[in-house]
Amino acid sequence: MLSKVKTNHLSKFFLNFSLMIFLSLVLSNLTEAASAVEIDAKVNAELKNIYKEFDAAKQLSRKSEGILVFPSVIKAGFGIGGEYGEGALRINGKTVDYYNTASASIGFQIGAQSKTLILMFMSKKALQNFRNSDGWEVGVDGSVAIASFGAGGSLDSNTLKKPIIGFVFNNKGLMYNLTLEGSKITRIKK
Secondary structure (H helix, E strand, O other): OHHHHHHHHHHHHHHHHHHHHHHHHHHHHHOOOOOHHHHHHHHHHHHHHHHHHOHHHHHHHHHOOEEEEEEEEEEEEEEEEEEEEEEEEEEOOEEEEEEEEEEEEEEEEEEEEEEEEEEEEOOHHHHHHHHHOOOEEEOOOEOOEEOOEOHHHOEOHHHHOOOEEEEEEEOOEEOOOOOOOOOEEEEEOO
């Protein structure tokens, strides 16, 4: 009986140790802090690509008070997962602040993936609340409507009425039916 207990503890220890090694290797390589110049270049490239592919997003950006762009949010996990990315807040086409986004999750997950996250603040109040916060959490400090497109590539009319509209892209295009709840966004110095 004692050897079975020791074996069980050793198995748990090995699993936890392996998980820590996996996450530290993956996340350290994928989330090295970028400079302000690097972030701005990546933001420019992502916005250019998205506006080219989705004219509705370009039109909506012209009406927004501010746009927060995370060009590469990396999610990695092995049972326990984490997500991290750095981006820039643009107002009138100019970067005014830099931010990171982070979240954690538990459940069946193995591997790593990257996505682009864009938040468009459609009202001055929503933008002001975001900028005045000390660590802004999606779903707690503000609700984000994930963009969905209707016939002809136009945005859903209900989405257009929301104060914050989010776009999430992966290498296959716009991602639907996903939540950003629990993602924490914090201002960083660059």
